[in-house]
Amino acid sequence: MAAWKKLFENSTRLTLFIIRERLVMSHTQTTSGKHHFAHHFKDAHHEFDSCKVGMWLFLLQEVLFFAPLFVAYALFRSTHPEAFLEASHLLNWKLGAFNTAVLISSSFTMALGVNAAQRGLHKKTVKYLALTILFSVIFLVVKYFEYTHKIHAGLLPAGMFSHPVEHEKTPLFFSIYFMMTGLHGIHVLIGIGLIFWIMMRAKKEEFGPEYFTPVELVGLYWHFVDLVWIYLFPLLYLIR
Amino acid sequence: MYSDTATDQEEKNNYLNHSKGIKSWLTSLDHKRIGVMYLFSILIFFLIGGIFALIVRTELWGPTKTFIDANTYNQAFTYHGTIMTFMVILPLIPSAIGNIILPMQLGARDVAFPRLNLISYYVYMSGALLAVITLFVGRVDTGWTFYTPYSIRTGGATILVLAGAFLMGFAAILTALNFIVSVHKLRAPGLTWTKLPLFIWCLYATNIIQMLATPVIALTLMLLTFERLMGIGIFDATLGGDPVLFQHFFWFYSHPAVYIMILPAMGIINEVIPVFSRKNIFGYGGMAFAVFGIAIVSFVVWGHHMFTSGQSETANFIFSLITMFVAVPTGIKMFGWIATMYQGSVRLDTPMLYALSFLFVFLVGGLTGVFLATLPLNVHLTDTYFVVAHFHYTMVGGAIMAFLAGLHYWYPKFVGKMYLELPARIGCLITFVGFNTTFLPQFVMGIRGLPRRYYDYPPEFTQLNQVSTVGSFLIALGIFWTFLFLIISAYKGAKAPRNPWGANTLEWNTSSPPYYENFEKQPIVTRGPYEYHS
Numbered sequence: 001m002a003a004w005k006k007l008f009e010n011s012t013r014l015t016l017f018i019i020r021e022r023l024v025m026s027h028t029q030t031t032s033g034k035h036h037f038a039h040h041f042k043d044a045h046h047e048f049d050s051c052k053v054g055m056w057l058f059l060l061q062e063v064l065f066f067a068p069l070f071v072a073y074a075l076f077r078s079t080h081p082e083a084f085l086e087a088s089h090l091l092n093w094k095l096g097a098f099n100t101a102v103l104i105s106s107s108f109t110m111a112l113g114v115n116a117a118q119r120g121l122h123k124k125t126v127k128y129l130a131l132t133i134l135f136s137v138i139f140l141v142v143k144y145f146e147y148t149h150k151i152h153a154g155l156l157p158a159g160m161f162s163h164p165v166e167h168e169k170t171p172l173f174f175s176i177y178f179m180m181t182g183l184h185g186i187h188v189l190i191g192i193g194l195i196f197w198i199m200m201r202a203k204k205e206e207f208g209p210e211y212f213t214p215v216e217l218v219g220l221y222w223h224f225v226d227l228v229w230i231y232l233f234p235l236l237y238l239i240r
Numbered sequence: 241m242y243s244d245t246a247t248d249q250e251e252k253n254n255y256l257n258h259s260k261g262i263k264s265w266l267t268s269l270d271h272k273r274i275g276v277m278y279l280f281s282i283l284i285f286f287l288i289g290g291i292f293a294l295i296v297r298t299e300l301w302g303p304t305k306t307f308i309d310a311n312t313y314n315q316a317f318t319y320h321g322t323i324m325t326f327m328v329i330l331p332l333i334p335s336a337i338g339n340i341i342l343p344m345q346l347g348a349r350d351v352a353f354p355r356l357n358l359i360s361y362y363v364y365m366s367g368a369l370l371a372v373i374t375l376f377v378g379r380v381d382t383g384w385t386f387y388t389p390y391s392i393r394t395g396g397a398t399i400l401v402l403a404g405a406f407l408m409g410f411a412a413i414l415t416a417l418n419f420i421v422s423v424h425k426l427r428a429p430g431l432t433w434t435k436l437p438l439f440i441w442c443l444y445a446t447n448i449i450q451m452l453a454t455p456v457i458a459l460t461l462m463l464l465t466f467e468r469l470m471g472i473g474i475f476d477a478t479l480g481g482d483p484v485l486f487q488h489f490f491w492f493y494s495h496p497a498v499y500i501m502i503l504p505a506m507g508i509i510n511e512v513i514p515v516f517s518r519k520n521i522f523g524y525g526g527m528a529f530a531v532f533g534i535a536i537v538s539f540v541v542w543g544h545h546m547f548t549s550g551q552s553e554t555a556n557f558i559f560s561l562i563t564m565f566v567a568v569p570t571g572i573k574m575f576g577w578i579a580t581m582y583q584g585s586v587r588l589d590t591p592m593l594y595a596l597s598f599l600f601v602f603l604v605g606g607l608t609g610v611f612l613a614t615l616p617l618n619v620h621l622t623d624t625y626f627v628v629a630h631f632h633y634t635m636v637g638g639a640i641m642a643f644l645a646g647l648h649y650w651y652p653k654f655v656g657k658m659y660l661e662l663p664a665r666i667g668c669l670i671t672f673v674g675f676n677t678t679f680l681p682q683f684v685m686g687i688r689g690l691p692r693r694y695y696d697y698p699p700e701f702t703q704l705n706q707v708s709t710v711g712s713f714l715i716a717l718g719i720f721w722t723f724l725f726l727i728i729s730a731y732k733g734a735k736a737p738r739n740p741w742g743a744n745t746l747e748w749n750t751s752s753p754p755y756y757e758n759f760e761k762q763p764i765v766t767r768g769p770y771e772y773h774s
Contacts, residue, residue, distance in 0.1 A: 038354070040352075
């Protein structure tokens with residue numbers, strides 16, 4: 001019970017923090033401190049702001065990077081709804097739902113980690129980042145079991161598909177499935193690497209109220225990766 | 241106008257002699273040095289792409305075989321197209337000239353993320369080398385468009401080229417991101433959005449296109465790679481996929497991409513014409529918003545590449561209509577430039593000569609674009625030499641002419657020496673004449689129905705083809721001449737003052753070549769970029 005209480009307290013504090021820092025005091029971040037900012041910026045806050053704009057732009061191009069797959073999905077689903085229906089039944093929605101929960105939890109611990117870094121709580125930062133890595137590894141392990149099961153069953157991209165199915169276009173669904181979840185999986189892997197990197201830096205107590213840019217940026221990236229999955233899960237697993 | 245005196249003190253610490261040795265260049269985070277590295281790398285690829293162009297034109301001297309067989313010919317035009325688009329014209333102005341000029345015009349010390357800038361350069365280089373390496377292992381013959389299903393079935397090292405294009409796209413995205421943040425965050429005090437030089441506006445619009453369109457081609461090329469590796473079937477009709485979907489994805493990027501090539505070119509013309517006319521640009525706001533008009537419309541016209549690919553008639557009609565809208569903002573820009581020159585004190589220095597050549601050839605290129613946007617004409621002209629002539633008029637006539645204008649305009653700033661005026665003008669003349677000799681006949685051949693990319697042609701086209709081939713060698717001569725004298729100028733040229741053209745933008749408010757950190761003290765902007773009076 002105590003753990004839950006703590007979690008609740010933390011999340012309340014996080015919400016209040018977001019309201020205070022992001023909406024009310026968004027432009028008053030402290031500029032003093034030991035962090036040495038690059039020579040072409042006015043001050044540390046100027047640097048932080050620029051980095052954040054850069055990250056948002058990067059996420060914008062990420063959206064466009066995933067876009068063709070979503071377009072291909074929409075095209076083939078609209079022309080062959082029956083094949084997509086059949087194929088979706090061949091996926092295990094329970095595993096998908098479990099993974100969704102895992103990934104959302106990881107986003108939550110990531111947010112707590114960012115918050116801890118902003119407040120200079122080094123140990124907590126490391127703890128929450130480690131938890132985030134744990135969740136993302138669980139996600140990948142489940143994904144691994146899903147993939148191996150499909151490979152054994154012959155549920156593969158269209159060129160190598162060998163599972164008995166009713167509809168001619170069902171294999172195409174699995175091409176899209178593997179491309180989408182594969183690309184997302186690569187993003188998860190990169191994310192784990194990035195989180196590990198900032199965790200190591202947090203261990204060296206590099207972050208505090210005056211400098212937490214990398215944690216913030218990796219956090220944004222991680223939430224994006226999470227968000228992609230939130231679209232993938234219903235689109236792929238929940239066609240009924 | 242900024243002061244014109246330079247002291248010895250200033251020369252001691254410029255970006256060229258700040259530190260020495262090849263390593264200090266290769267690991268430099270200075271945007272000017274990275275820009276110079278881009279410039280040299282791109283010019284080397286320009287040379288390679290040019291050689292392939294000459295191979296293609298030489299083969300077309302007569303019908304049937306002249307000196308290479310049909311397969312080699314296919315490879316030659318593929319390499320010409322791939323190298324010239326992905327490695328040369330796309331990064332030429334934004335990554336090379338833009339890298340050097342953009343932060344200086346902003347009054348900043350560097351781009352927002354210098355390290356990312358250097359990473360972009362190496363990502364670009366690894367992509368480019370990956371693509372060039374295929375010359376020795378495997379070769380490709382898909383054409384630069386990689387159309388399916390041929391690109392799935394053909395042999396060769398297509399995957400390497402796809403990976404190379406993927407990496408180069410990634411580099412372009414990172415550069416664009418860097419520039420956008422720089423424009424937002426690093427403007428000098430007083431440099432409001434309405435006081436920004438139009439070159440910055442054009443680069444900004446270009447960067448938005450790069451950010452939003454490039455990821456789409458990156459993923460598409462990745463899908464094509466998987467298509468070749470394991471047959472995912474998304475673009476393969478035999479596996480239930482749709483080859484036309486590939487064309488949609490490809491042109492969703494590649495149509496905006498032609499504006500990635502032309503908008504920065506327009507940016508350079510925007511700088512050159514007011515300076516050499518001694519007049520404020522005509523309709524600053526209109527010129528700036530026209531650029532954005534072009535950028536926005538560029539995203540919704542891709543279907544005009546597929547009028548004959550089995551698109552629905554409704555789609556054809558809509559795409560044709562929207563394509564014609566491109567002519568409106570482009571027209572605004574053309575009239576703006578001409579109105580700027582009107583009653584100005586026009587000086588015909590080399591940059592201005594190139595700018596005038598640009599106006600002429602780009603007018604031809606733009607108007608033939610309207611021809612091609614017209615549905616019934618397009619059905620006749622699609623995939624003929626008319627298309628080839630059209631896009632060379634915009635891409636070579638537009639982008640390369642403007643690049644040369646910019647190169648001569650900023651040469652004193654880059655190198656610290658003046659270029660030799662007379663040889664430069666002669667070079668411009670040769671290039672201009674050669675260019676028109678090469679591509680005007682191709683309009684005629686296209687209207688008479690000669691398809692592009694063919695190895696062989698009926699004998700009645702021999703004469704026109706030969707004129708075109710002579711022209712291509714004239715271009716080569718002009719370019720060679722120009723660069724030869726640019727190199728000579730670096731040694732023999734007179735020492736450049738800070739502001740040889742009496743320009744008003746910030747990059748002239750520092751020594752030539754610029755200081756290591758661009759400015760001795762933070763410049764403050766109090767007036768518009770083209771206000772030459774007072």
